[in-house]
Amino acid sequence: MISSENEMEEDESEWRNSFVDSAALCSATSAATSGPATKKTPGPAHRVILHFDLDCFYAQVEMIRNPALREVSLGIQQKYIVVTCNYVARERGISKLMSVTDAKKKCPELVLVKGEDLTHYREMSYKVTELLMSYCPLVERLGFDENFMDVTELVERRLAQTTEFDSLSFKGHVYNHFSADVKTSDHQRLAVGSHIAAELREAIHSKLGLTGCAGIATNKLLAKLVSGTFKPNQQTILLQENVTDIMGCLSGLRKVPGVGHQTAKRLQALGLVNVNELQLYPLNDLEREFGGPTAQRLKNLAFGVDDSPVTPTGAPQSLSDEDSFKKMSSVSEVLEKIQELLSSLVERMHKDGRLPRTFRLTIRRFSATNKWFNRESRQCPVPSHIGQKITSGMHEEAVVQLIPLAMKLFHKMVDSSAAFHLTLINTCFSNLQSRGAGGSRMGAITSFFTQNSPRKFQILSSQSQDDSSQNADSRCLDHQANARSTIASLKRPFSTKSSSCSEESLHGFTSEQSSVVVQEESQKASCSAEGLSYDGMTNTTTHQLPLNVDPEVFKMLPEEIQKELLSPPYLNSLSSQSASSATDASQISQNKPSEAVNKLDPSDRTTAVTKLWPAGATQIQNVMEGDKLSLPQSSYDCKFPGNVDPEVFSKLPPDVQRELMSEWKQQKPVMNIPSSRKPGRDWMSKDRKAAGKSSQSNNLLKYFKPS
DNA sequence: AAGCAATAG
DNA sequence: GGTTCTATTGCTT
Numbered sequence: 001m002i003s004s005e006n007e008m009e010e011d012e013s014e015w016r017n018s019f020v021d022s023a024a025l026c027s028a029t030s031a032a033t034s035g036p037a038t039k040k041t042p043g044p045a046h047r048v049i050l051h052f053d054l055d056c057f058y059a060q061v062e063m064i065r066n067p068a069l070r071e072v073s074l075g076i077q078q079k080y081i082v083v084t085c086n087y088v089a090r091e092r093g094i095s096k097l098m099s100v101t102d103a104k105k106k107c108p109e110l111v112l113v114k115g116e117d118l119t120h121y122r123e124m125s126y127k128v129t130e131l132l133m134s135y136c137p138l139v140e141r142l143g144f145d146e147n148f149m150d151v152t153e154l155v156e157r158r159l160a161q162t163t164e165f166d167s168l169s170f171k172g173h174v175y176n177h178f179s180a181d182v183k184t185s186d187h188q189r190l191a192v193g194s195h196i197a198a199e200l201r202e203a204i205h206s207k208l209g210l211t212g213c214a215g216i217a218t219n220k221l222l223a224k225l226v227s228g229t230f231k232p233n234q235q236t237i238l239l240q241e242n243v244t245d246i247m248g249c250l251s252g253l254r255k256v257p258g259v260g261h262q263t264a265k266r267l268q269a270l271g272l273v274n275v276n277e278l279q280l281y282p283l284n285d286l287e288r289e290f291g292g293p294t295a296q297r298l299k300n301l302a303f304g305v306d307d308s309p310v311t312p313t314g315a316p317q318s319l320s321d322e323d324s325f326k327k328m329s330s331v332s333e334v335l336e337k338i339q340e341l342l343s344s345l346v347e348r349m350h351k352d353g354r355l356p357r358t359f360r361l362t363i364r365r366f367s368a369t370n371k372w373f374n375r376e377s378r379q380c381p382v383p384s385h386i387g388q389k390i391t392s393g394m395h396e397e398a399v400v401q402l403i404p405l406a407m408k409l410f411h412k413m414v415d416s417s418a419a420f421h422l423t424l425i426n427t428c429f430s431n432l433q434s435r436g437a438g439g440s441r442m443g444a445i446t447s448f449f450t451q452n453s454p455r456k457f458q459i460l461s462s463q464s465q466d467d468s469s470q471n472a473d474s475r476c477l478d479h480q481a482n483a484r485s486t487i488a489s490l491k492r493p494f495s496t497k498s499s500s501c502s503e504e505s506l507h508g509f510t511s512e513q514s515s516v517v518v519q520e521e522s523q524k525a526s527c528s529a530e531g532l533s534y535d536g537m538t539n540t541t542t543h544q545l546p547l548n549v550d551p552e553v554f555k556m557l558p559e560e561i562q563k564e565l566l567s568p569p570y571l572n573s574l575s576s577q578s579a580s581s582a583t584d585a586s587q588i589s590q591n592k593p594s595e596a597v598n599k600l601d602p603s604d605r606t607t608a609v610t611k612l613w614p615a616g617a618t619q620i621q622n623v624m625e626g627d628k629l630s631l632p633q634s635s636y637d638c639k640f641p642g643n644v645d646p647e648v649f650s651k652l653p654p655d656v657q658r659e660l661m662s663e664w665k666q667q668k669p670v671m672n673i674p675s676s677r678k679p680g681r682d683w684m685s686k687d688r689k690a691a692g693k694s695s696q697s698n699n700l701l702k703y704f705k706p707s
Numbered sequence: 708a709a710g711c712a713a714t715a716g
Numbered sequence: 717g718g719t720t721c722t723a724t725t726g727c728t729t
Contacts, residue, residue, distance in 0.1 A: 057716090078720040097719060118721060143716030143723080260714045261717080313724090322721060358708085379709065426722090431708095 046186075048193035049310060050149040051223035052200070054128065054212035055232035057145035059086040061124050062113045064209050073107050076115035079324065083115060087232065116323075118144075127208055129313070132200060140220075141313040145212075148220050149200075150310035155192045162192075171198045172214075172235035175226050176242040186240055190216055194237050201235065221306035222246065224257055243304040250275050256301050263298070266290070278302040315432070319352065320360075321345040322426035327366065331416050334425065338406045341427040342399045346390055349429050355387045356429030359402065361409040364424035375424070378409040382429070 054060065058076040063069045063086060073089035075082040082103045085094045092107040103110055115121070125144040133139045138150040162168070168182045171194040182191050197214040204210050214235035215227025225246055226238040238246060250256060252273055254264040266289060272278050279302045286295035300306060321341045328334060338361070349356055362377035386405075389398035406427065414420050 081719045083720060099719075116721075122722090141723090145716070258714075262713060316723070318723070320722065324720070360710090362710095373712080375711080377710065381708090424721095428723095 046189065047150060047152045047218055048155045048189050049217055049220055049223045050151055050193060050197050050200070051215040051217075051220065051227040052128075052132070052147045052149070052197075052204075052212055053214070053224075053227050054145040054204075054210055056084050056086055057125070057210075058084050058115055058121055059089075060210055061121050062115075064124075065120070069111060069113070073110045075103055075110050075112045077112040078114075078116050082110075082112070085110075124208065124210070128204060128210065131204060131207060133312075135200065135203075137312055138310045139312060140310045142224075146224075148223065148310045151193055151196050152189075154196055155189050158192050158196075159188065168192070170237055171195045172216075172237065173230050175229055175236050175238045176245045177237075177239065186218075190218075190237050190239065194235065197235050201233075219304075219306040220308060220310065221257055221301060222304055225250075225304075247275050247279075247302065247304045253278060253302075258301055259298070267298075275302050315352070315354070317432065318428055318430035319345060319348050319356075319432075320426055320428035321348070322362075322424060324364070324424040326423065328422040328425070329420055334410060334422070335403070335407065337425050338410070338427065339399065339403055341425060342402050342406065343395075345427050345429065346395055346398050346402070349390050350393055350395065352432070353391065354432040354434050355391050356382050357387065357431035357433055358382060358429070359405060359409075360426075360428040360430065361406050361413075362424075362426040362428070363410070363413060363422050366421040366423050375426075376413050377426075378412045379428075379430075380405065380409060 059074050062074065062076065069086070071088070073085070073092050073094065075085040075089055075094060077083070077100060080100050082094060082096070082098045082100055084096050085103075089107065089110060092110070094103050094107055094110060098106075100112065103112075121144055125141075129139055129141055129147055132147055132149055136149060136151055136154055140148040142148065165188065168188055168191045170177075170182065170187075170191050182188060193216045197216050201212060201214055204212065211233040213227050213231055213233065215223040215225070215229075215238065216235065217223040217226055217238040218240065222238050222243060226236045229236040252264070253259050253267050253275060254261065256275065259267070267273075267278065270281070270285070270289060272281055278298065281299075283295060283299055286299060289295070290298065321344050323337060323341060328337065358379050359382050360377050360379035362375050364375050367374060382405075383401075386398055386401045389395075389401065410416075414422075
């Protein structure tokens with residue numbers, strides 16, 4: 001993250017001094033928009049797109065958790081790097097991605113907060129997205145601190161009930177604006193968009209305590225480019241007549257969102273370094289290098305043309321946990337690290353509520369050259385009995401059973417009989433499936449959204465308390481406070497470990513935060529040299545085995561695997577697996593005592609409270625039981641599956657809307673819905689196929705008796 | 708379905 | 717460009 005907060009306040013000279021391209025470029029722009037008959041969707045140029053970018057997000061989150069930090073120079077530290085800092089620190093010359101030693105030299109009073117654990121940043125990030133989504137579901141996340149929003153519909157409806165067009169004004173800055181006129185209809189729509197942006201920023205501030213910038217423009221590219229013009233905590237409109245300005249003053253092609261360093265290098269090889277050089281470069285030559293679609297897209301980007309839709313992000317498609325380090329070269333260290341990562345990953349997965357169907361392990365090996373971009377991964381299906389343990393909260397057992405799976409993947413990549421040197425390990429769940437195998441409840445709910453469902457009226461009547469605002473767009477934003485607090489009260493914790501910091505509850509933090517401390521300690525512990533404890537057991541004897549391991553099978557395993565199974569972290573996990581095996585296993589643990597292992601025991605962790613992307617049971621239950629819900633107005637005229645009634649959808653609480661959106665995004669097979677979503681890609685074609693049986697035959701687990 | 712590259716914050 | 721810890725999409729097999 002971080003790059004958007006990167007530049008200090010831009011002095012305006014950069015764009016003020018920018019050369020203004022010739023009129024030829026302007027006409028080229030509009031020509032490219034209506035282009036070679038690729039798009040038939042009406043009015044791509046009339047969209048109103050917002051881009052939100054929180055100010056130094058991690059630092060803001062830490063300052064909310066501890067307000068005393070607001071007055072000091074604050075940096076967020078990950079490993080030996082200051083990844084971001086507050087504005088006080090910036091005045092002292094601290095910038096992002098500075099090394100801790102440099103930063104301390106420059107600013108000895110700099111206060112550093114560890115930021116390797118992203119839990120609370122992630123939580124706050126999703127609160128922002130949820131808040132935006134409660135006004136209009138067309139929200140697309142970009143990292144943790146940015147969101148795009150398509151507010152075209154909201155703008156249209158506000159405009160439709162506007163009588164005095166003379167009173168329309170621009171809210172905030174207007175890029176390169178010298179003569180202020182809100183006369184053209186384009187300007188009117190952007191003007192309305194700027195007021196919506198201001199209201200949303202205010203909502204984010206009042207409800208979540210966060211400040212940020214916004215950009216208002218006609219597409220994502222431009223909204224993103226313009227949003228950082230005035231920092232921090234300001235917003236900027238980009239009018240169409242200034243598109244060439246903003247594109248022309250980018251310092252290089254690398255600055256164009258969508259052009260990474262590989263693409264920039266390839267363009268440079270063609271002699272292209274500036275945006276206008278790309279604008280003037282023949283498309284045919286570009287196609288030779290990049291192929292048709294990519295060439296066209298690059299050229300469009302250079303003109304500020306971007307017809308990509310705001311694609312609702314929904315729930316994340318994967319959850320991963322990783323750690324980097326200077327050196328890891330023994331299997332026991334790897335095992336310990338994997339256990340640590342899995343413990344927190346499984347906990348997160350459980351809170352999410354969905355069922356992971358594939359597991360991936362990735363590593364980064366040390367290499368002096370090209371030290372950065374080398375990651376290798378192996379993945380495999382998650383056996384359903386393990387998935388069950390995750391979703392049902394059998395945390396320990398799930399971890400214990402995942403460890404051999406992960407080690408199997410590890411050995412596919414690393415020949416541990418030779419020396420190795422890893423600098424990173426990542427564990428990841430993907431292919432996330434909503435709700436349990438039965439899916440009965442979601443199936444029932446989902447059916448409400450098909451047209452002509454006889455039960456859809458039950459939904460309507462069950463929550464029609466606040467009908468007054470149903471179609472009254474002007475009141476949309478004003479109703480949010482009610483809606484959100486109602487919904488917040490529905491998200492009731494199951495248990496709450498009282499937090500010492502009352503600030504946390506004020507801002508909606510839950511006991512999940514307390515697990516951070518535990519995890520940080522376990523990370524520290526794992527850094528201490530630890531691999532020695534099992535090196536002494538080269539004479540593996542089967543009488544040490546836990547009860548649920550078949551000694552016959554064990555003897556047949558390769559020695560490497562035997563060592564793994566007997567290593568302290570592994571046995572320690574086993575010990576908590578069941579009461580009956582605890583005696584044996586704990587004796588073994590006592591034979592090889594290890595403080596680090598004890599600290600790693602995840603059983604202290606508090607149980608899940610917050611469900612950022614709940615599996616749905618509670619909310620859906622509430623809807624079905626007719627709990628009072630006040631309803632935020634939503635812009636529902638977006639890409640829904642064809643048999644979904646937008647009217648019905650718009651009347652659902654935001655949580656449920658979100659849930660359904662996420663399900664559509666996941667292309668859940670239960671809903672066989674033809675779609676008009678995302679031109680150029682068939683959204684049903686991607687995932688499909690009810691999981692073919694997991695290829696479990698190679699699995700280490702088969703050597704274990706069922707427990 | 709698996710693995711990786713590219714892009715992003 | 718490269719530190720960190722993620723996350724997504726598209727290409728290739």
